Amino acid sequence: xxxxxxxxxxxxFEEPGCDINQGKSEKERKKGCTKQLNPGAAAGGCAFDGAxxxxxxxxxxxxxxxxxxxxxxxxxxxxxxxxxxSQIYRTGFTTxxxxxxxxxxxxxxxxxxxxxxxxxxxxxxxxxxxTCVTALVGDDIEAVCQRATEKFGKPIIPVxxxxxxxxxxxxxxxxxxxxxxxxxxxxxxxxxxxxxxNIIGEYNLVGELWQVKPLxxxxxxxxxxxxxxxxxxxxxxxxxxxxxxxxxxxxxxxNIATKMEQRWGIPYFEGSFYGIxxxxxxxxxxxxxxxxxxxxxDLLDRTERLIExxxxxxxxxxxxxxxxxxxxxxxxxxxxxxxxxVVAALQEGGMxxxxxxxxxxxxxxxxKIKEIMGEGADAHMIDDMTPRxxxxxxxxxxxxxxxxxGRSQFVALKARMPWLDINQERHHPYGGYEGMVELVxxxxxxxxxxxxxxxxxxxxxxxxxxxxxxxxxPVHAQLAGVAAKAMELEPEEVPV
Amino acid sequence: MANxxxxxxxxxxxxxxxxxxxxxxxxxxxxxxxxxxMHGSQGCTSFGLVLLVRHFKEAIPLQTTAMNxxxxxxxxxxxxEAALLxxxxxxxxxxxxxxxTGLTETKGDDVDxxxxxxxxxxxxLADTEIVYVSTPxxxxxxxxxYAHAVTAIVRTLVKPLPLKADQVTLLPGxxxxxxDIDELREIIEAFGLTAIVLPDISGxxxxxxxxxxxxxxxxxxxxxxxxxxxxxxxxxxxxxxTREAALALQEIAGTPLEIFERLTGLECNDHLLQRLAHISGxxxxxxxxxxxxxxxxxxxxxxFYTGGTKVAIAAEPDLLLAVGSLLHEMGAELRCCVSTTxxxxxALLPAETVILGDLEDLERGAAECDVLITHSHGRQAAxxxxxxxxxxxxxxxxxxxxxxxxxxxxxxTMALIFEMANTMMERIAHHHATDWPLTxxxxxxxxxxxxxxxxxxxxxxxxxxxx
Numbered sequence: 031x032x033x034x035x036x037x038x039x040x041x042x043f044e045e046p047g048c049d050i051n052q053g054k055s056e057k058e059r060k061k062g063c064t065k066q067l068n069p070g071a072a073a074g075g076c077a078f079d080g081a082x083x084x085x086x087x088x089x090x091x092x093x094x095x096x097x098x099x100x101x102x103x104x105x106x107x108x109x110x111x112x113x114x115x116s117q118i119y120r121t122g123f124t125t126x127x128x129x130x131x132x133x134x135x136x137x138x139x140x141x142x143x144x145x146x147x148x149x150x151x152x153x154x155x156x157x158x159x160x161t162c163v164t165a166l167v168g169d170d171i172e173a174v175c176q177r178a179t180e181k182f183g184k185p186i187i188p189v190x191x192x193x194x195x196x197x198x199x200x201x202x203x204x205x206x207x208x209x210x211x212x213x214x215x216x217x218x219x220x221x222x223x224x225x226x227x228n229i230i231g232e233y234n235l236v237g238e239l240w241q242v243k244p245l246x247x248x249x250x251x252x253x254x255x256x257x258x259x260x261x262x263x264x265x266x267x268x269x270x271x272x273x274x275x276x277x278x279x280x281x282x283x284x285n286i287a288t289k290m291e292q293r294w295g296i297p298y299f300e301g302s303f304y305g306i307x308x309x310x311x312x313x314x315x316x317x318x319x320x321x322x323x324x325x326x327x328d329l330l331d332r333t334e335r336l337i338e339x340x341x342x343x344x345x346x347x348x349x350x351x352x353x354x355x356x357x358x359x360x361x362x363x364x365x366x367x368x369x370x371x372v373v374a375a376l377q378e379g380g381m382x383x384x385x386x387x388x389x390x391x392x393x394x395x396x397x398k399i400k401e402i403m404g405e406g407a408d409a410h411m412i413d414d415m416t417p418r419x420x421x422x423x424x425x426x427x428x429x430x431x432x433x434x435x436g437r438s439q440f441v442a443l444k445a446r447m448p449w450l451d452i453n454q455e456r457h458h459p460y461g462g463y464e465g466m467v468e469l470v471x472x473x474x475x476x477x478x479x480x481x482x483x484x485x486x487x488x489x490x491x492x493x494x495x496x497x498x499x500x501x502x503x504p505v506h507a508q509l510a511g512v513a514a515k516a517m518e519l520e521p522e523e524v525p526v
Numbered sequence: 527m528a529n530x531x532x533x534x535x536x537x538x539x540x541x542x543x544x545x546x547x548x549x550x551x552x553x554x555x556x557x558x559x560x561x562x563x564m565h566g567s568q569g570c571t572s573f574g575l576v577l578l579v580r581h582f583k584e585a586i587p588l589q590t591t592a593m594n595x596x597x598x599x600x601x602x603x604x605x606x607e608a609a610l611l612x613x614x615x616x617x618x619x620x621x622x623x624x625x626x627t628g629l630t631e632t633k634g635d636d637v638d639x640x641x642x643x644x645x646x647x648x649x650x651l652a653d654t655e656i657v658y659v660s661t662p663x664x665x666x667x668x669x670x671x672y673a674h675a676v677t678a679i680v681r682t683l684v685k686p687l688p689l690k691a692d693q694v695t696l697l698p699g700x701x702x703x704x705x706d707i708d709e710l711r712e713i714i715e716a717f718g719l720t721a722i723v724l725p726d727i728s729g730x731x732x733x734x735x736x737x738x739x740x741x742x743x744x745x746x747x748x749x750x751x752x753x754x755x756x757x758x759x760x761x762x763x764x765x766x767x768t769r770e771a772a773l774a775l776q777e778i779a780g781t782p783l784e785i786f787e788r789l790t791g792l793e794c795n796d797h798l799l800q801r802l803a804h805i806s807g808x809x810x811x812x813x814x815x816x817x818x819x820x821x822x823x824x825x826x827x828x829x830f831y832t833g834g835t836k837v838a839i840a841a842e843p844d845l846l847l848a849v850g851s852l853l854h855e856m857g858a859e860l861r862c863c864v865s866t867t868x869x870x871x872x873a874l875l876p877a878e879t880v881i882l883g884d885l886e887d888l889e890r891g892a893a894e895c896d897v898l899i900t901h902s903h904g905r906q907a908a909x910x911x912x913x914x915x916x917x918x919x920x921x922x923x924x925x926x927x928x929x930x931x932x933x934x935x936x937x938x939t940m941a942l943i944f945e946m947a948n949t950m951m952e953r954i955a956h957h958h959a960t961d962w963p964l965t966x967x968x969x970x971x972x973x974x975x976x977x978x979x980x981x982x983x984x985x986x987x988x989x990x991x992x993x
Contacts, residue, residue: 067568067592070609071616076569094537098628098663100545102538104573107903108580108923120906126538127664132632143537150539162567162629163664166598193567194598194629416616417585421739437575440585444735485735 034172035165035190042203042285067197073437076193078161079105080201084283085157085189085208087233088261089113092153094123096140096171097161101193102126110457112237113260118153127164137169144178144186154263155185157208165192185263187212202282209257209266210289217267219254224325226254227316228269228296230286231278232303234259238461242303245340245462249332251316257286270294274319276301276312297323303461305375306344310337344463348379351470356380358477361423363387363415363434364452370398372433372452372469377402379470384429387412417441431477446485448476528863528875533883540885540903542840543866544920546661546671547625548574549700551588552920553675554623554657556725558746561619563589563609565602565637566627570663580923582731587742589613593629602630606640607648614654617741620749621655625675628663655749657682667866668920669842672700673767676725679752680771686779687757693720694805695758695781697772699765701845701919704732705932710764710789713798713935716813717806722755723747724771733929755779760805762798764789764934765844766871787874788848789934790942791855792821798935817936824940825856831947833857838892840885840900843869845919849899850875852939853946862891864900897949914949 078101086093095102106122125143127136144156160171175188191204232239239259254272255265275298277287287298297319301312317333358381373383388396388411423429424445432442435453442449450472460469547564551574554562564571571590578586591605613622626637637658659678661671694714698707707728714721729745736744761783763772772783788794799810835858839850846865854860860877864887872880881887889907892898898908899916902923908915922928932938
């Protein structure tokens with residue numbers, strides 16, 4: 031690993047916005063905050079995966095993966111981050127290095143690849159992702175990118191987050207560092223307003239941002255840049271002119287918020303678009319901070335009025351389901367911000383949370399859960415549940431539905447219990463007031479699907495396939511009767 | 527007799543290819559009570575896992591040695607040992623199957639050596655078989671990884687045994703679905719023979735509901751069956767990719783072999799039945815004689831829609847040959863063929879050239895074609911071109927039921943013909959009155975010199991009536 035990358039990782043771990051980190055001794059801090067992975071018992075993506083997740087939603091940029099075929103060939107076009115403009119971010123670009131590149135280095139291939147992309151697709155910028163193999167053989171992607179930027183006159187951005195550097199979460203931060211080092215602050219916006227904000231850590235999965243944007247639009251709040259959902263390179267480059275930063279998705283890109291505060295004095299707050307109360311708090315926070323930074327004070331009143339209208343409408347729509355869903359028990363297997371923001375939302379829908387996983391949650395997240403769930407929250411926080419335990423819990427009907435990411439869906443489905451996708455591969459947007467109604471509707475649709483009764487009907491024979499008892503009704507005779515009636519004939523005698 | 531051309535590009539755009547370790551993992555997923563492991567960083571496993579889940583819609587047991595910066599440089603012995611012990615403790619598989627990745631191959635980890643050391647140091651692993659295959663990401667592709675993994679299984683676990691005259695070994699290629707394997711097994715058993723299928727994803731990835739949760743694969747070739755392959759009277763491989771493992775079986779147990787370059791089509795299935803009749807000494811069952819006749823009828827019904835169709839197809843070598851050849855036999859023209867890696871199969875393909883390239887190459891070539899045929903990643907190209915996409919191979923993540931799609935045997939061939947013909951039928955052009963305008967020259971010829979006549983006046987009586 032290059033000295034540069036090592037320094038970068040140390041820097042990422044030196045997070046002033048993280049109180050856990052600030053509570054550590056100098057020595058502890060040096061170790062970093064990633065848990066050591068357990069070989070043979072690990073799950074989840076690598077740092078490269080994390081960096082790609084964080085940056086790929088910038089939609090008008092070509093994302094070029096410098097490495098062997100596995101890194102891009104096995105993973106491209108697998109997320110539903112939506113774009114309202116360019117579609118080039120969905121194109122898979124990779125140098126697909128071969129054995130000779132491993133031996134002689136892949137820098138030349140990388141340089142040529144950048145040129146080919148610019149010639150054929152002409153994006154405003156190219157993001158170049160480092161991977162394990164190319165990092166190990168010593169390809170200097172920073173140097174290649176610098177040379178390419180000079181030669182072609184377009185920003186070519188190195189993203190140095192090889193897979194072995196750590197887990198996905200670290201990759202999110204290293205991706206964010208690339209934006210801080212090479213993109214943010216490199217351009218000026220055409221104009222600014224007192225209502226300019228950045229939304230950081232929102233990936234616009236299945237278009238969720240668009241469930242929230244109309245609210246901001248109505249208040250006259252401008253999203254100067256969203257990092258990175260539905261993003262445009264030039265907008266991200268001007269992000270430093272925003273008045274306020276909102277950080278979504280817990281700590282995944284906190285370094286952008288803290289460093290923008292240090293460099294440009296932009297205040298930030300942590301908010302969520304999931305859940306009715308959280309959405310309202312978020313709007314209030316944005317309004318408050320904008321007014322503090324100089325926006326006219328009427329924004330506060332307008333925001334309150336909008337919240338009142340939107341909340342009333344959402345409650346009314348959810349009330350329809352609340353009756354049906356009251357007391358339904360939910361097992362929530364996710365992480366970070368969703369471990370609490372969705373909890374509040376589900377409680378709003380009358381449901382009971384019988385377990386929420388906190389494996390990927392920070393101490394703050396856990397505090398929030400306690401705050402929301404009140405007494406006995408500890409009992410429902412699951413640190414590390416094996417699939418077998420989840421399966422047993424569902425099979426024994428200690429929960430009515432599981433909400434989780436796509437990978438663990440079969441734990442529920444094989445136990446013949448309802449399951450709903452709430453992670454990145456989902457097809458339904460759950461943002462804002464609209465999204466929460468959608469989530470509750472989807473849970474209702476899942477739980478009350480008659481298929482669950484069907485798939486739980488035991489086969490009318492034993493393990494050995496021997497018939498247990500004679501069929502109860504003479505099906506033959508019945509059918510013959512129906513057919514005869516239809517043809518206006520008398521039923522014949524049918525031997526049963 | 528296709529001429530193989532390698533794409534000259536530095537940058538692969540919209541990859542067709544997937545990595546060797548992923549193919550190797552699929553092979554390992556066809557073993558019962560097995561835990562496949564990728565020796566690499568956790569992302570290698572994570573990406574592969576997600577893709578397999580999206581295709582099969584099944585829980586996929588797949589582990590990682592979770593290599594980090596330090597272990598990558600110092601060597602992964604400790605990670606391999608820890609992974610083996612952890613997996614044995616948590617999932618208790620009968621077989622742990624390891625494949626290497628680009629990361630560990632670049633470093634040069636000697637995993638064969640590691641396993642010898644682990645065996646010495648950790649006697650508790652004595653009840654677990656360990657298979658290892660070297661599959662660097664930067665060489666070959668999915669099909670190659672699968673082929674090497676099957677060979678590694680054979681070389682590690684098969685020993686020569688006394689001959690069983692009524693037992694054959696079936697080596698399915700990576701392009702065969704669980705339904706394909708079931709179909710072939712049924713055909714073989716119809717001749718009174720027993721088939722050992724290696725590997726057998728029809729037991730593990732066919733989408734069934736097991737009575738309890740298991741951390742390992744849910745079925746597939748059992749360890750006993752793998753070992754018993756040493757007694758088979760014959761090895762049948764489907765796809766050129768199986769030759770390597772079939773030769774290994776021949777070397778170990780002296781088993782004669784035949785590689786069927788494909789089993790999608792008429793003649794190749796005739797040949798299969800002929801071969802089975804010969805091995806078993808039994809006649810071809812009436813069921814298959816009937817199916818053959820049905821296939822002939824399907825070919826006749828289907829040829830109206832496939833004949834003259836210009837096809838752009840991208841797939842791994844053996845699948846390309848299977849589907850491409852059938853379409854050629856049905857009168858389609860293989861205008862643009864793209865594949866991933868070199869293979870003896872390409873020499874048999876009835877097309878002018880095969881490009882070893884990506885889906886960008888396919889998209890370019892498809893501009894003049896009527897239909898695109900490739901995996902689900904072709905959807906963007908098909909959208910842009912406004913042309914139909916027939917999904918084949920792996921991954922097909924935007925359709926369900928992939929495990930139950932059968933494309934081999936008479937019946938599977940018939941099903942594929944119907945799919946293809948129906949895809950084309952949906953696109954039959956509707957014509958309009960102005961579709962065939964005459965050329966200006968024809969217009970002139972037709973009208974030149976015609977006497978100019980005033981419109982005839984309408985008789986007063988009629989004019990009144992119409993008013």
